Amino acid sequence: MSNVFIAFQTNEETRSIIAAIAEDNPNATINEQPAMVKIDAPNNLTIKRLTVEEKMGRAFDLQELHVHLITLGGHIDETDDEFTLSWVQ
Secondary structure (H helix, E strand, O other): OOEEEEEEEOOHHHHHHHHHHHHHOOOOEEEEOOOEEEEEEEOEEEEEHHHHHHHHOOOOOHHHHHHHEEEEEOEEEEOOOEEEEEOOO
């Protein structure tokens, strides 16, 4: 088993994204630091557009993630509705 990870800048937009990730990925570990938030999860992590929209209270295009992204680790599978990081074995 390997962990995937994603790190975002700390700002108003990412608070909702991080809350959505925490809700949809209960096994994720969230490490908040002064300028960034790093999220680790065993094997995979999925960011769902609908959950982010619920948290933000507005429409959200998953491509917006890239504006706030610092780094990530894992294989990316991206659709209009989900952004998934995983390790393929």
